[in-house]
Amino acid sequence: MARILYSVILYLFSPVIVFYLYIVRGKKNPAYRAHFAERFGFIDPQTTTPLVIHCASVGEVLAATPLIKALQIQQPQLAIMITCNTPTGRAQINSSFKGTVKSAYLPLDFPDATARFLKRVKPCLIGILETELWPNLIVQSNKKNIPVLVLNARLSAKSQHGYQRVQPLTNAIMSSITALASHNETDAKRFIELGLAQSKISVSGSIKFDINPTSEQRNKVSALKKYYNEQRFIWVAGSTHPVEHQFILTAHAILLRTRPEALLVIAPRHPEQFAKVAELLENSSMTFSRRSHNNYENENVLLVDTLGELQCLYGMANISYVGGSLIARGGHNPLESAAFSVGILAGPYTYNFAHIYPELITLGGCETVNNDKQLAEKLVYYSNNQTACITLGQQAAQCVANNQGAIAKTIQLINQHLEQNNEQP
Numbered sequence: 001m002a003r004i005l006y007s008v009i010l011y012l013f014s015p016v017i018v019f020y021l022y023i024v025r026g027k028k029n030p031a032y033r034a035h036f037a038e039r040f041g042f043i044d045p046q047t048t049t050p051l052v053i054h055c056a057s058v059g060e061v062l063a064a065t066p067l068i069k070a071l072q073i074q075q076p077q078l079a080i081m082i083t084c085n086t087p088t089g090r091a092q093i094n095s096s097f098k099g100t101v102k103s104a105y106l107p108l109d110f111p112d113a114t115a116r117f118l119k120r121v122k123p124c125l126i127g128i129l130e131t132e133l134w135p136n137l138i139v140q141s142n143k144k145n146i147p148v149l150v151l152n153a154r155l156s157a158k159s160q161h162g163y164q165r166v167q168p169l170t171n172a173i174m175s176s177i178t179a180l181a182s183h184n185e186t187d188a189k190r191f192i193e194l195g196l197a198q199s200k201i202s203v204s205g206s207i208k209f210d211i212n213p214t215s216e217q218r219n220k221v222s223a224l225k226k227y228y229n230e231q232r233f234i235w236v237a238g239s240t241h242p243v244e245h246q247f248i249l250t251a252h253a254i255l256l257r258t259r260p261e262a263l264l265v266i267a268p269r270h271p272e273q274f275a276k277v278a279e280l281l282e283n284s285s286m287t288f289s290r291r292s293h294n295n296y297e298n299e300n301v302l303l304v305d306t307l308g309e310l311q312c313l314y315g316m317a318n319i320s321y322v323g324g325s326l327i328a329r330g331g332h333n334p335l336e337s338a339a340f341s342v343g344i345l346a347g348p349y350t351y352n353f354a355h356i357y358p359e360l361i362t363l364g365g366c367e368t369v370n371n372d373k374q375l376a377e378k379l380v381y382y383s384n385n386q387t388a389c390i391t392l393g394q395q396a397a398q399c400v401a402n403n404q405g406a407i408a409k410t411i412q413l414i415n416q417h418l419e420q421n422n423e424q425p
Contacts, residue, residue, distance in 0.1 A: 115140060135173050152207045341394055
């Protein structure tokens with residue numbers, strides 16, 4: 001009954017949902033209008049795929065990429081589809097996998113759209129990254145005997161409370177999940193409290209720690225350092241948001257007073273912000289160039305208006321600032337920087353990565369700041385203390401090394417359920 005009520009509410013709001021995606025988001029980013037029929041389950045009928053892995057957006061795609069590539073090496077014959085919710089997520093899939101997987105939008109959670117998706121794709125298994133728990137998708141998959149695995153699962157206290165407020169619907173979700181691999185015991189306990197059977201849960205750690213730069217990436221980092229003059233003090237502000245952009249530029253302006261050769265590399269989180277950051281820079285006293293123009297001439301700022309390069313750009317830096325943390329967005333993944341032994345600065349809002357930041361800070365691989373003035377003070381300090389800057393990066397890399405191993409456990413779980421499903425008559 002709860003799922004029926006949920007579906008009725010979704011249908012009632014469907015005009016608003018479509019208007020928001022196609023008109024509002026589509027105006028800001030026309031890519032939202034492409035492949036729009038996929039959001040209603042109209043997937044190419046030739047896309048029958050044994051394994052579907054859902055990654056909400058860019059962050060989840062990046063986190064899942066080492067897992068999926070390791071799976072491809074083990075089972076090169078396995079057809080994989082990666083679904084997502086955003087154009088930037090889709091672009092990242094295409095950039096990371098170069099056509100070796102299929103990509104599509106996961107349909108909106110209308111019952112008919114989900115049923116159409118399952119009928120056309122015919123998955124043998126669905127893996128959902130983190131906590132994208134769509135009731136109709138999960139319940140319908142269970143009814144069709146399609147295993148649903150929640151991978152790299154995390155659940156904050158706030159999210160747990162939200163699910164508890166709709167407990168009848170949550171019960172339907174929990175009873176339909178086949179297995180769940182959680183970050184840690186705390187996350188596992190929260191899922192159990194929501195009604196997930198303890199026998200369905202394993203603690204695998206976070207696959208985000210299993211990030212190892214490839215030789216191709218390291219070669220690109222070396223080329224970037226050479227091109228952008230590694231003799232300068234370079235800091236990268238990655239995945240920044242509105243309001244936060246200005247904080248970053250203010251901090252850099254302060255840094256330039258003592259280190260006029262310093263280079264800021266600013267990478268806005270969303271493509272629709274590229275022009276807005278360019279406008280802020282045009283109205284400042286700082287010189288800048290665009291990464292897409294490849295016309296760098298020793299400017300104060302490099303505006304990253306490209307996709308799929310952030311990890312390597314972190315790699316060329318002396319230190320990084322990870323965005324979404326000076327404003328209440330919860331922060332983004334610091335491990336892309338840490339994997340290259342580049343230390344991290346972050347604001348106070350890092351709750352999206354509460355399973356990572358405490359240890360990263362305790363080990364001395366990250367320092368937190370509360371505002372643009374404190375950010376500038378840290379930048380000045382580390383620009384004048386090379387040894388401290390290197391140590392910050394080494395400790396960040398150590399945090400990554402200490403927590404690796406989740407990918408092997410997750411692949412084992414996927415293979416186990418693929419084999420069990422294939423054995424069924």
